[in-house]
Amino acid sequence: MQNETPLLRNRRLAVTLTLSLLLLGPQARPESPSNGEPTKTPAPTAMAYPALGVSAERKVDVSWNRYYSHAGLSDILVRLNQAFPELTQLYSLGRSTEGRDLWCIEVTARNMGDPDRKPAIFLDGNIHGNEVQAGEAVVYTAWYLCHQYDRLDRVKALLDNYVFYLVPMVNPDGRDFWLATANGAMSGRTGSEPIDNDRDGVADEDDCDDLNGDGVVTMMRIQDPQGRYKADPDYPQYLMARVKPDEPGQYTLLGWEGLDNDGDGRINEDGRGGYDLNRNWAWDWQPQYIQNGAMDYPFSQPETRAVANFVLSHPNIAAGQCFHNNGGMILRGPGREGGEMKGSDNRLLQMIASRGEQILPYYRSMISWQDLYTTWGDEDSWLYGARGVLAYTCEMWTTANLYKTGNDPTDQQEAEFIKNVLVDDAVVPWRPYDHPTYGPIEIGGQKKEWGRTPPSFLLEEEIHRCMAFALYHASVMPLLRIADVAVEPLGDRVFKIWVTIENSRPMPTRTGQDIDHDICPPDIVSVKGADIKVLSAGRVLDRFFKRVEAVQARPERVELETIEGMDATRVQFIVQGSGPFTITVDSAKGGLLQKDGSLP
Numbered sequence: 017m018q019n020e021t022p023l024l025r026n027r028r029l030a031v032t033l034t035l036s037l038l039l040l041g042p043q044a045r046p047e048s049p050s051n052g053e054p055t056k057t058p059a060p061t062a063m064a065y066p067a068l069g070v071s072a073e074r075k076v077d078v079s080w081n082r083y084y085s086h087a088g089l090s091d092i093l094v095r096l097n098q099a100f101p102e103l104t105q106l107y108s109l110g111r112s113t114e115g116r117d118l119w120c121i122e123v124t125a126r127n128m129g130d131p132d133r134k135p136a137i138f139l140d141g142n143i144h145g146n147e148v149q150a151g152e153a154v155v156y157t158a159w160y161l162c163h164q165y166d167r168l169d170r171v172k173a174l175l176d177n178y179v180f181y182l183v184p185m186v187n188p189d190g191r192d193f194w195l196a197t198a199n200g201a202m203s204g205r206t207g208s209e210p211i212d213n214d215r216d217g218v219a220d221e222d223d224c225d226d227l228n229g230d231g232v233v234t235m236m237r238i239q240d241p242q243g244r245y246k247a248d249p250d251y252p253q254y255l256m257a258r259v260k261p262d263e264p265g266q267y268t269l270l271g272w273e274g275l276d277n278d279g280d281g282r283i284n285e286d287g288r289g290g291y292d293l294n295r296n297w298a299w300d301w302q303p304q305y306i307q308n309g310a311m312d313y314p315f316s317q318p319e320t321r322a323v324a325n326f327v328l329s330h331p332n333i334a335a336g337q338c339f340h341n342n343g344g345m346i347l348r349g350p351g352r353e354g355g356e357m358k359g360s361d362n363r364l365l366q367m368i369a370s371r372g373e374q375i376l377p378y379y380r381s382m383i384s385w386q387d388l389y390t391t392w393g394d395e396d397s398w399l400y401g402a403r404g405v406l407a408y409t410c411e412m413w414t415t416a417n418l419y420k421t422g423n424d425p426t427d428q429q430e431a432e433f434i435k436n437v438l439v440d441d442a443v444v445p446w447r448p449y450d451h452p453t454y455g456p457i458e459i460g461g462q463k464k465e466w467g468r469t470p471p472s473f474l475l476e477e478e479i480h481r482c483m484a485f486a487l488y489h490a491s492v493m494p495l496l497r498i499a500d501v502a503v504e505p506l507g508d509r510v511f512k513i514w515v516t517i518e519n520s521r522p523m524p525t526r527t528g529q530d531i532d533h534d535i536c537p538p539d540i541v542s543v544k545g546a547d548i549k550v551l552s553a554g555r556v557l558d559r560f561f562k563r564v565e566a567v568q569a570r571p572e573r574v575e576l577e578t579i580e581g582m583d584a585t586r587v588q589f590i591v592q593g594s595g596p597f598t599i600t601v602d603s604a605k606g607g608l609l610q611k612d613g614s615l616p
Contacts, residue, residue: 071167075163076096076163081472081473082472082475086116089151097121104123105131106119106121109183109326110318111322113189113208114189116185116188116189118183120182121155123162123179123180124179124180135178135495135606136332136334136335137178138405139154139181139339141186141339142188143293144293145192145193147341148191148194148195152479153339154339156480157180157487161174161175174491181326187207187293187319189208193288199233206292209291209317211291213290214282220288221277222274222276222277222278222285222286223277223286224272224273224284224287225275232444233272234464236274236454236457236458236459237270241265246259247267248431250431251431253440253460254443254462255431273459275451275453291310291311295308295393296309296317297394298393299397299401300392307392328403331605332605335405335493335523336396336408337410338409341411342414342468344376346382347383347411348366348369348383348408348409350384350385350401351385351391352392355385357400365408379414384396417470417478441471443460443462446459446460492521494521494606496609500515501611502516509592509593509594510551511592511615517609518584519585521582524579525603526577531577539575541601544598545596547595548591549592551571553566553588554587554588555586556588574589579603597613598612599613
């Protein structure tokens, strides 16, 4: 500063230093080393103020603004399991075509009841290899639940009462291929089993090629006065626009970078794999000539077969979400017109999805066949149709979130976002290339990551919001308690025992689909005591007039079709005897409960 005396300058520096130390906190103040040792640098968290949403104390530190390979996500899962053994169990459901583990991390409070008998939600992702944020969303869910269990009452209640089965990578081969290899946006969607797509006797021989060696596969265009495209006048590096009928053409688009590797007069027609793991499920499955990508028969692939075997062996799964990208859609079945969907189940799915629309800005609740397109043999249809599980496909990410317009942005708005917010980090400048078939062309345009995946600074928001919707979905699963056991003497050592079972959540223990197809066994309420004989029993139809629907046999147990959501079900036993007894409620998707009582 001009005309500043040495005294004023020293005072100014002293004040600046003092304010700096106060802002940084006592941990950041330098200490005078008395023994000649260097001053210790404080840990990064000591100089940071935690934001709302996640725990500041992280046993497993993860940066959620990037995408991890199969090995990277596997490492996070292993570290979570090691850091939270009381909450997690990690195991492989099987192996992919290329031998990668299909990890499942089970998250629940393991000391609060039998994990195998808690109602469960099943989440998986990345069944399409190029839909990478799905894997991050599932792992983030495990990471969040573990770190928040001792901090947030609602998270603690979820893990005390429920179990989460989290499978982040159904198609790890496709994921690693998409992440590690120069390829187009849709490459890696398939699994990795070689398929002869062009039926020339050779499989996977004509995929995309990184012709100019820049590490990415972008588009090819050729100057052509009869072409139907031109460079956008406002965003020539970002967009290709269609010419008007009276305008001369500038370019013809030639597709992704590639060569005619097999000499058949076509380019990129037989890439890696070529099937769809989300068309390989045993519900409304159709062969290849009807449903492209279905393969030879349901569960023909090791990935879908491993997941299906796991779900079949866990009848406690009551809810499910399959994470995909993109489009901002909360999809529910059926996948085809006239497909299975009971009215009561549809209404509950619609209710849950309406909350999802609030949690996930610009997402839309949709019925797959009606609002999108028909699919045969997809996973969420199998979860509902074959297992009675209330399931969604969550199509993660919508470009409406870029400028938060409330609508899908125009191409020009997306280009503006690339220019002003991403600072061009979504496009490759067009550069000339001498193609052996087409001659002089240009290669460039948008990178494969653009459009389908969130940019880094929006990724954590996206996966957190999708997780929050999954947590809400889990929170409506059945939550049973034996609310009351009342004993009424009838004389001559005969007693009436009234049992009230309360379900305090909207989801019933058995869906309409489950009941109609006898998927899971009925819920069973039973009574047992060493000195007790059960004379009759039944479900109470009217608790005021005490009308009872009596069982015809085995009166020690009453079978219930379902225990409805947000309701109480009552059962009556007429018993003879004395002494202690135990009431047991055994429900596949509602859990196992017991309550003791005693007769005089």
